Amino acid sequence: MNGGLxxxxxxxxxxxxxxxxxxDTSGLTRPVSKDELRTFSAGFGTRFPDAxxxxxxxxxxxxxxxxxxxxxxxxVQLRTPGPGLVFLFVxxxxxxxxxxxxxxxxxxxxxAKLDRFARDNGMSFHPGVAAPQLPGMLFGIGRERGSSDxxxxxxxxxxxxxxxxxxxxxxxxxTRHSWGYIAMQLDAPLPNxxxxxxxxxxxxxSNLPVxxxxxxxxxxxxxxxxxxxxxxxxxxxxxxxxLFTPDVMARxxxxxxxxxxxxxxxxxxxxxxxxxxxxxxxxxxxxxxxxDAMSDKIDxxxxxxxxxxxxxxxxxxxxxxxxxxxxxxxxxxxSPGHAPRxxxxxxxxxxxxxxxxxxxxxAVAIVIQIFIQTR
Numbered sequence: 331m332n333g334g335l336x337x338x339x340x341x342x343x344x345x346x347x348x349x350x351x352x353x354d355t356s357g358l359t360r361p362v363s364k365d366e367l368r369t370f371s372a373g374f375g376t377r378f379p380d381a382x383x384x385x386x387x388x389x390x391x392x393x394x395x396x397x398x399x400x401x402x403x404x405x406v407q408l409r410t411p412g413p414g415l416v417f418l419f420v421x422x423x424x425x426x427x428x429x430x431x432x433x434x435x436x437x438x439x440x441x442a443k444l445d446r447f448a449r450d451n452g453m454s455f456h457p458g459v460a461a462p463q464l465p466g467m468l469f470g471i472g473r474e475r476g477s478s479d480x481x482x483x484x485x486x487x488x489x490x491x492x493x494x495x496x497x498x499x500x501x502x503x504x505t506r507h508s509w510g511y512i513a514m515q516l517d518a519p520l521p522n523x524x525x526x527x528x529x530x531x532x533x534x535x536s537n538l539p540v541x542x543x544x545x546x547x548x549x550x551x552x553x554x555x556x557x558x559x560x561x562x563x564x565x566x567x568x569x570x571x572x573l574f575t576p577d578v579m580a581r582x583x584x585x586x587x588x589x590x591x592x593x594x595x596x597x598x599x600x601x602x603x604x605x606x607x608x609x610x611x612x613x614x615x616x617x618x619x620x621x622d623a624m625s626d627k628i629d630x631x632x633x634x635x636x637x638x639x640x641x642x643x644x645x646x647x648x649x650x651x652x653x654x655x656x657x658x659x660x661x662x663x664x665s666p667g668h669a670p671r672x673x674x675x676x677x678x679x680x681x682x683x684x685x686x687x688x689x690x691x692x693a694v695a696i697v698i699q700i701f702i703q704t705r
Contacts, residue, residue, distance in 0.1 A: 353618060355611035357446035362439050370442040374457075382460035382476045441479070443609055448481050456480040458492070464513060466592050466599040467524075467540050472496035472507065479607040488515040489621050493605045507539070510606030512589075514621060516596045517632025520573065521566045521677035525582065525591035526559040530603065537603060538590060543683035554579045557587050563677045573631055581627045585620045594679070598628065638674035 362370075374381070445455040458478035462469055469475065474497040483489040490513040499505050526536050536559070546561045548570055554560075562570040573593075574582075582591065590601040606617060 353611075353615060354450040355447065355614055357450045358443050358609045358611055358614070360443075360446075362442045362446075366446075367439055367442055370445065371438050374438070378457050380459055381457040382478070440609060444479060444481060444607070447614070452485070453481055453483045456482065462492075462494075464599075465595045465597060466511070466513070466601075467538070467594075468494060468509060468511060468599070468601055471539050472498040479605075481607060483621075487517075487625060489513065491607050491617055493607050508603075508605065509539075510602040510604055512600040512606065512617065512621060514598045514624065514628075516593075516598055516628065518634060518671050519596045519673045520593050520631060520634060521563055521569055521636070521673055522680045523566075523570055523573070523593040524561040524680060526561070527586075527588055527590050528557055528559065529588045530590065538601075541683045543681040546680055550574060550579060552576065552579065554583065557583045558591075561680055563680055566677045569634070569636070569677070572634060578627045581623055585623045595673075598624070635669040635671065636673050636677060637669050638676070639669045639672050 441455070441457055448455040458476055458480060461475045462477045475495070477492045477494045480490055480492040482491075492511055492513070494509045494511055495506060497504065497506050524538070524542060526538055526542075530537055542561045546564060548560050548562050548567050549555055550560060550571070554574075560570065560574070586600055588602075592599045592601070600620070606613070608614075
């Protein structure tokens with residue numbers, strides 16, 4: 331689907347959501363007056379006592395300082411082209427990246443615009459929190475974890491749009507990872523299911539922050555596998571087919587084909603390796619349209635129940651029943667009256683697998699190093 335057609339579909343979806351009302355994005359583009367900025371800044375500490383902003387700045391400043399040292403060492407050693415050029419290249423690259431990260435961080439003026447935009451559309455703004463207590467795979471990795479630029483909606487379900495970062499490694503291998511995410515609360519806990527979008531995969535495969543055991547991969551009908559790799563806990567294949575009926579799969583392909591998706595506990599997360607919360611009106615039209623389109627399809631997920639928690643009741647499925655039939659007959663996959671809400675232990679978390687991308691990268695680096703040393 332080309333970009334123009336997709337943008338048109340997003341706008342149509344959003345206009346249907348609000349009826350005659352349109353998303354008010356003027357707060358994102360209208361200049362912030364001195365009085366507005368003064369008022370916002372003066373009340374910042376009172377409104378957001380738990381705001382998390384310092385660590386990201388300190389990390390970026392540290393990277394800039396270390397990068398500058400690399401650049402200076404490279405310049406000094408230019409008489410020896412090999413090491414000198416390497417130091418200069420690594421230092422300059424890291425320096426440019428760190429400065430870009432700093433410039434991308436919203437200042438008070440940008441935060442005031444996001445706050446104004448949120449209020450204009452019945453939402454709320456928060457500058458960010460340290461180590462957000464969310465169950466997604468993204469939120470338990472690394473250190474110096476923190477979310478930023480949070481815009482939250484509360485009706486008809488809780489939705490949080492945010493940017494997120496964490497740090498891995500130390501010294502020269504220290505890396506700051508930046509993501510954007512959408513968190514939507516569901517009506518009931520569900521099995522841990524991941525949709526790994528093929529559109530954003532890199533040279534070494536998946537860009538997910540963790541690696542999943544391949545035995546949990548489930549192939550679905552149609553061309554869905556061309557867009558996503560779906561992982562579900564072993565033994566929950568029929569449940570995945572109940573949740574991902576053809577119409578739901580089509581909706582995921584249409585509106586979230588470039589985002590990775592995770593269902594865990596009573597949440598569904600959409601992950602992007604780029605900031606999702608920005609000051610761009612068209613970006614917000616896409617985000618709102620995406621969450622509205624998905625809410626329309628996942629409402630019935632609240633009726634799912636894990637029969638493993640209600641084994642004393644008669645089973646709805648029989649072992650001989652073909653899985654394919656469940657995709658077209660959702661009622662045969664689960665019955666809301668046969669088990670309490672919740673997920674049995676086996677379905678709560680996917681099993682992790684070896685990080686093949688990192689292994690291949692390290693192997694290639696070792697081969698290159700050996701080649702250089704033997705010349």
